[in-house]
Amino acid sequence: MIDVILKKGKEKAAVLRHPWIFSGALDKVKGKPLNGEIVSVWSAEKEFLAYAYYNDQSRVALRLLEWDQNTEVNKAWYQQKLKSAIASRKHVLSENTNTCRLVFSEADFLPGLIVDKYADFLSLQILSAGIETVKDDIIDILREELNPIGIFDKSDAGARKHENLEVTQGLLWGETPPEFIEVKENGVVYHINIADGQKSGFYCDQRDNRLILAEYTKDKTVLDCFCYSGGFSLNSLKQGASHVTSVDSSALAIETLQHNLTLNGLSQDKQTSIQSDVNKQLRVFKEEGKKFDVLVLDPPKYAPSRSALDRAARAYKDLNRLGMLLLESGGILATFSCSGAVDLETFKQIIAWAALDAGKEVQIIKQFSQPEDHPVRISFPEGEYLKGLLLRVL
Template sequence: MTDVVLKKDKEKAVNQRHPWVFSGAIDRVKGKPVNGDIVRLLNHKGDFMAFGFYNDQSRVALRLLEWDENTAVNEDWIKQKVAAAVNARANILNAGTDTCRLIFSEADYLPGLIVDKYADHLAVQILTSGIEKLMPVVIDELRRLLNPLSIFDKSDASSRQHEGLETDNVVLWGDEPPASVEVKENGIVYSINIAEGQKSGFYCDQRDNRRIVAEHAAGKKVLDCFSYTGGFTLNALRNGAASVTSVDSSALAIETLKQNISLNKLDASIHSAIQSDVNKQLRAFKDAGEKFDIIVLDPPKYAPSRSALDRAARAYKDLNRVGMLLLNSGGLLATFSCSGAMDMENFKQVLAWAALDAGKQVQFIHQFCQPEDHPVRSSFPEGEYLKGLLCRVF
């Protein structure tokens, strides 16, 4: 096994069990490991520190796996981690929910591997060269544990490029998943398209938050922005909303949302769907004098990195400012950020600025976060990406 030696005074993060070692922290490599190989990490004195995946094309040159020198990182180790992650989600899956995230990359000690369960189908994202090399082992273990009808590769192109990997969405096991797979979440049925849908096909990270927002929806006029296939919309309709308007730029998402309303036998007469850019549509509502009781703002990632944070903060502020202007006094704004670089304190500050610009007073009455199948490892705070606030606006 190849040895990689750290520069002096670069041990702190490794000793604290942070799983990333950046290329600038490496002094030298003893040998010529192939990208994706498991290597030994040594400190500048030559003492063992950890085992990890190596990749010289990535800023994160090492993704650490194991800190015990006496524990072999082999196929059995990988299988144990896969099984531990899957078994930890057993309490989530029940008669009303058959979809969740089974493996969440570094949080489950398998950096670069994401596995989502959609009824009897699995969608995976393979984002590191180390996991790419070990996928036959991963697939065998997933088959043993779950016996899925299909395992489909939905790897994100930009993330794979950082590791020098090509992208090809393909079937890894079984048959091509059907164009429509029906899943249940909190008793609501969704039709999803694994092969063509966004990310891995569905955003199961909002499972708890959809339910919480819907608890306030009875008798209310609701606006669901960036609605995708209708998670917040369907929950609001089922919980007695007076009306729901859904806005999304994707024609496929809007069409699937309408199918989901029919699947759940919800009242389509109190629902309207608008295919439009959300920011443009919010301004159109403002010009028309429209008002709502509840508004959901769940935009895509505005800050993919810390370097984009200032620009993202301006975008979040403007989006929420207009949203606040569309609320009746005392109305609720459920607003989210899925940008890992935007922490909760920064997000609260952005909303405070938005309130000031809108001439509104805002109370934060609930903090949203990602659910238990998206755990945050104590030594890897970067895994906490989804945050949100339920705001009462006056």
């Protein structure tokens, strides 16, 4: 195995079990490892630190896997990690919920691997060169452990480009998923499209938050922005909302939402779907003098990196300012950020700026986070990407 030596004083992250070491921390590479190859990582004082995936094409040159020098990273090692991750989610799945995240990358000690379960199908995202080299082993283990009908590749994220990997999508094993897979989450039924849908097919990271928000929607008018397949819309209607308006720029999202309304036997008379850019539509509502009792803002990732933070902050502020202006006095705003570069305190500050610009007083009622199948490893706080606030706008 090829040895990689760190510069003096650059071993702290590895000692603290953080899984990333950036290229600038490397001193010597004793050989020419292939990208994705496992290497031994050593301090400048020649102390063993960890085994890691190597990639000279990425800013994250080393993705640490195993800190015990006597433990071999082989197929049995991957099987143990996968079995442990799957077992920790078993209680999440039930008669009312048959979809969740089974593997969450660094949080489950498998950097660059995401596995989502949708009924009897699995969706994989492979985001690191290291996992790409053992893809066949991963598929074999998942087949053995879960016996799925099919395994679908959704490795189409931009993160693969940072690892010098091409984006890929398609069937990996078994049967091709149907146009719509029927899944259940908290008793709500969804038709989701793995092949053509966003990300891995369905945002199961909002499972808990959909239930929390629904408690505030009985007999209320709700505006669900960036609604996608309708998670917040459907839960609100099921809880007894008087009317829900759902907005998304994607025609597929709106079509899927309509399917889901029918699946759940929910009244079309109490729901309006609008295919439109959310920011433009909010301005239209403002010009029309429309008001709502409850508003959901769940936008895509505005800050993919810290370099985009200033621009993202302005976008979040303007979006939330517009949202606050559309609420009745005392209305409820559920606002989210899935940008890892935006921490909770920064997000609160952005909301404070938005409230000031909107001329509104705002109370924080609850703080939202990602559910337990998206755990945050204490040595890897970057895994805490989803945050949100439940606000009362006065």
